[in-house]
Amino acid sequence: MPTKLSVSLSPHVRGELSTQGIMLRVFIALLPAALMGVYAFGGQALWTLILSTASAVLAEALAQKLLKRPVTAFHDGSAAVTGLLLGLCLPPAVPWYLAVVGSAFAVVIAKQVFGGLGSNFVNPALAGRAFLLACWPAAMTTFIGIDGQTGATPLAYLQSPTDLAAAFGENWRLDAFLGRVPGTIGEVSTLALLLGAAFLLISRIIDWRIPLSYLASLGVLSVIAGVELSASLLLGGVVLSAFFMATDYVTSPASSWGKIVFGLGCGVVNFVIRQWGAYPEGVTYAILLMNVCSPLIERATRPKKYGEVKARA
Amino acid sequence: MPLKTFSGGIHPLEKTHHGKGLSEHLAITKPEAPRRVKLPMAQHIGAPCRPLVVAGDRVLRGQLIGETGGFVSAPVHASVSGAVLSVQPERAIGGQTPLTVTIENDFKDETVEFIPADPAALSREELLKRVAAAGLAGMGGAAFPLHVKLSPPEGTKIDYLLLNGAECEPYLTADHRMMLERGEMILKGAAILKRILDADAAIIGIEANKQDAIANLERLAQGSGIKIQPLRVKYPQGSEKQIIQSLTGRQVPSGKLPAAAGCVVVNVSTAHAVYEAVALGKPLIDRVLTVTGEGIETPANLEVPIGTEISHLIACCGGLKDGSARLVSGGPMMGIAVFEEDLPIVKGSSGILALLHGSQDAHGEGPCIHCGRCSRGCPIHLQPYELYSDMLKKDWAAAEKHGALDCVECGACSYICPARREVTSAIRVAKRQAQALKRK
Numbered sequence: 001m002p003t004k005l006s007v008s009l010s011p012h013v014r015g016e017l018s019t020q021g022i023m024l025r026v027f028i029a030l031l032p033a034a035l036m037g038v039y040a041f042g043g044q045a046l047w048t049l050i051l052s053t054a055s056a057v058l059a060e061a062l063a064q065k066l067l068k069r070p071v072t073a074f075h076d077g078s079a080a081v082t083g084l085l086l087g088l089c090l091p092p093a094v095p096w097y098l099a100v101v102g103s104a105f106a107v108v109i110a111k112q113v114f115g116g117l118g119s120n121f122v123n124p125a126l127a128g129r130a131f132l133l134a135c136w137p138a139a140m141t142t143f144i145g146i147d148g149q150t151g152a153t154p155l156a157y158l159q160s161p162t163d164l165a166a167a168f169g170e171n172w173r174l175d176a177f178l179g180r181v182p183g184t185i186g187e188v189s190t191l192a193l194l195l196g197a198a199f200l201l202i203s204r205i206i207d208w209r210i211p212l213s214y215l216a217s218l219g220v221l222s223v224i225a226g227v228e229l230s231a232s233l234l235l236g237g238v239v240l241s242a243f244f245m246a247t248d249y250v251t252s253p254a255s256s257w258g259k260i261v262f263g264l265g266c267g268v269v270n271f272v273i274r275q276w277g278a279y280p281e282g283v284t285y286a287i288l289l290m291n292v293c294s295p296l297i298e299r300a301t302r303p304k305k306y307g308e309v310k311a312r313a
Numbered sequence: 314m315p316l317k318t319f320s321g322g323i324h325p326l327e328k329t330h331h332g333k334g335l336s337e338h339l340a341i342t343k344p345e346a347p348r349r350v351k352l353p354m355a356q357h358i359g360a361p362c363r364p365l366v367v368a369g370d371r372v373l374r375g376q377l378i379g380e381t382g383g384f385v386s387a388p389v390h391a392s393v394s395g396a397v398l399s400v401q402p403e404r405a406i407g408g409q410t411p412l413t414v415t416i417e418n419d420f421k422d423e424t425v426e427f428i429p430a431d432p433a434a435l436s437r438e439e440l441l442k443r444v445a446a447a448g449l450a451g452m453g454g455a456a457f458p459l460h461v462k463l464s465p466p467e468g469t470k471i472d473y474l475l476l477n478g479a480e481c482e483p484y485l486t487a488d489h490r491m492m493l494e495r496g497e498m499i500l501k502g503a504a505i506l507k508r509i510l511d512a513d514a515a516i517i518g519i520e521a522n523k524q525d526a527i528a529n530l531e532r533l534a535q536g537s538g539i540k541i542q543p544l545r546v547k548y549p550q551g552s553e554k555q556i557i558q559s560l561t562g563r564q565v566p567s568g569k570l571p572a573a574a575g576c577v578v579v580n581v582s583t584a585h586a587v588y589e590a591v592a593l594g595k596p597l598i599d600r601v602l603t604v605t606g607e608g609i610e611t612p613a614n615l616e617v618p619i620g621t622e623i624s625h626l627i628a629c630c631g632g633l634k635d636g637s638a639r640l641v642s643g644g645p646m647m648g649i650a651v652f653e654e655d656l657p658i659v660k661g662s663s664g665i666l667a668l669l670h671g672s673q674d675a676h677g678e679g680p681c682i683h684c685g686r687c688s689r690g691c692p693i694h695l696q697p698y699e700l701y702s703d704m705l706k707k708d709w710a711a712a713e714k715h716g717a718l719d720c721v722e723c724g725a726c727s728y729i730c731p732a733r734r735e736v737t738s739a740i741r742v743a744k745r746q747a748q749a750l751k752r753k
Contacts, residue, residue, distance in 0.1 A: 004636065004637040005637070005638065005639065005640055005651065005652060005653075005654070006637075006638075006639050006670055007639065007650035007651075007652050008639055008650055009650070009727075009735055009737075009738045010641075010645075010646065010647055010648060010649065010650070010724050010727075010737065010738075011325075011645060011646040011647070011724030011725075011727050011728045011737065012639060012641050012645045012646075012648060012650070012666070012668055013325060013326060013483065013645040013646070013668070013728065014727070014728055014730075014733065015323075015325070015728050015729050015730075015731075017731050018679075018731050018732075018733065019679050019682055019731045019732050021731065022682075022684070022731055072679075076679065078682075116680060117679075117680045117682060118680035118681050118682045118683060118732075119680070249682045249683045249684040249685065250682055250683050254683055254684070254685030254688050254696070254698075255685070255688065302696070303688070303694045304694065305567070305693055305694045305695060305716050305719060306320075306321075306554060306558070306564055306565075306567075306692065306693040306694055306719065307554070307564050307565055307566055307567035307568075307569075307693070307719055308564075308566075308567060309563075309564045309566050309574075310566060311566045311569055311573035311574075312470075312563075312573065312574060312575045
């Protein structure tokens with residue numbers, strides 16, 4: 001019988017997890033938070049999320065077509081994750097075109113212009129959010145409460161638990177944990193975010209080092225500055241960002257110590273912006289700034305290779 | 314006993330018991346003898362042998378047919394009796410065309426007289442001489458001439474003789490069966506090696522997925538002073554540098570041989586061959602290897618003459634399922650793709666795999682997303698993604714700086730890469746270029 005042989009490069013077997021599989025898991029991990037956002041803010045939030053996700057995918061496909069690159073937008077899943085992430089860090093009542101413009105900016109300007117997946121130097125979703133924050137500052141910082149009333153972010157009351165209690169009721173801590181205190185669509189329910197984060201940690205998609213060092217440094221500095229720990233971590237977008245944005249592979253260090261340095265840096269910059277900056281929340285700029293430092297951190301935290309020892313005898 | 318291990322590494326084919334379930338329970342068998350054998354004069358790392366026979370000569374099994382071409386070399390012996398058909402360059406596994414002696418088997422099995430000896434009565438030099446004369450070369454895959462390994466530079470003290478029974482490559486089970494069925498001879502071989510090296514301790518490292526082999530050797534080794542150490546199941550546990558780290562906590566200095574860490578590592582099947590060579594006087598003419606994979610009808614652990622063609626092994630195992638496969642010589646992680654079925658197996662052939670046609674990712678290589686899995690999996694703690702980009706930039710100096718020369722080419726980075734990038738191949742290219750640059 002004539003046989004037909006095919007050849008392959010070693011290793012001749014490969015692992016199961018693909019880039020697509022990673023993106024799919026991140027997307028799934030974001031769904032609890034998305035659901036809680038929709039539950040808290042209703043149809044408008046759902047519409048914003050669908051719009052931001054769809055625009056990211058379509059804008060990436062269009063950009064790839066124009067740049068004569070292989071169109072991967074529909075199957076690699078990275079644009080969908082970026083779009084969903086951007087939607088989750090928008091206030092629920094933003095005009096629809098912000099979701100579209102933000103997503104397009106994220107995938108086209110922050111990602112495709114620099115070479116596409118893997119070549120961007122800042123987190124695309126955060127770059128999109130920063131762009132929106134600069135262009136539409138009012139719309140980006142107006143939040144609706146669960147009661148439908150518009151108001152400022154609870155972070156404005158960060159310095160005083162009594163003010164927080166006055167604004168959101170005595171049970172604001174539990175409410176913030178469950179998702180009954182205003183915020184962006186994705187950041188309302190810390191519980192839902194932790195659920196998704198636990199899934200990513202257990203399935204080893206993300207590593208604990210960045211989120212833990214981020215939350216720890218922000219928490220410790222906040223407590224030193226006299227801010228209640230639960231207020232500093234439960235309010236605002238810290239949990240969403242620490243687990244889902246700061247852990248972005250492309251824009252954070254791959255080395256173990258690098259991850260810790262990176263996380264600590266995020267926490268420190270975030271604290272500084274919250275404490276003394278013009279914005280009530282510093283998540284976006286903290287991570288963007290650390291993204292830029294990531295290659296330097298990685299170079300400084302290169303692990304020692306096997307064999308860097310002296311010969312015996 | 315707590316399991317010892319090294320840092321880094323991966324867990325290939327974990328869900329399917331590393332593919333070993335196909336053959337680990339099958340006792341070693343001797344299949345029908347091959348019609349002919351092809352014996353390349355370069356089966357080892359080092360200088361090729363000079364053939365001592367010409368076409369038409371009749372040779373006996375065990376007869377010396379290729380004499381060493383230098384110190385780093387290993388003689389070749391006829392593995393069957395019969396007539397020499399040809400002495401000419403022939404294709405070998407790996408694509409080279411070394412001078413090859415082809416012998417037509419006359420099935421008479423006429424053998425030269427093997428002269429046994431009592432190892433205890435021989436001096437270290439005499440032991441070493443018998444090892445060298447038997448043509449022993451590492452049987453775990455690299456085929457490094459054994460007597461060279463056993464002659465460390467003057468003044469080097471060898472503290473540990475480490476016997477490698479990790480068999481960390483998925484699918485392969487030949488060493489496993491050897492430890493189960495020929496444990497006694499492995500231990501006797503180990504004792505000889507320990508004497509040659511004047512080592513303080515001898516340890517056999519075995520991955521914990523071979524509990525029966527561990528129990529068997531522990532039972533046999535009682536009172537012998539040879540220690541059996543179970544190792545965590547992790548790839549590449551059986552890599553020389555890694556098993557040294559696992560068993561002794563030492564590291565081989567970059568660019569140096571294991572002797573620089575006071576260690577010599579010998580595969581368990583090689584230790585078995587040492588016993589045969591020294592005590593029985595039998596040269597390395599047969600070996601046990603695993604013929605397995607989803608593409609083969611009936612997997613087996615076979616003992617065959619060296620030089621047997623792969624096509625014969627496949628025929629002995631019921632042939633290929635549906636007549637097509639990806640054939641690999643060695644394990645699936647570090648093995649070499651086989652592109653012709655009539656290539657001969659050599660001293661270092663640990664297995665022949667028939668894998669099903671690859672379900673390679675439909676989208677091929679994707680961009681690196683800098684996930685760091687290759688770095689965490691690298692047993693040398695290199696940054697494989699960085700070396701890949703050095704290769705793309707053809708920056709060989711950077712590749713050297715980033716440790717390309719330390720790469721053991723274990724394949725962990727390519728296996729684990731979610732973007733399906735050919736990281737190992739890229740580093741291999743960078744390593745060869747960096748080596749060339751260094752020689753200049």
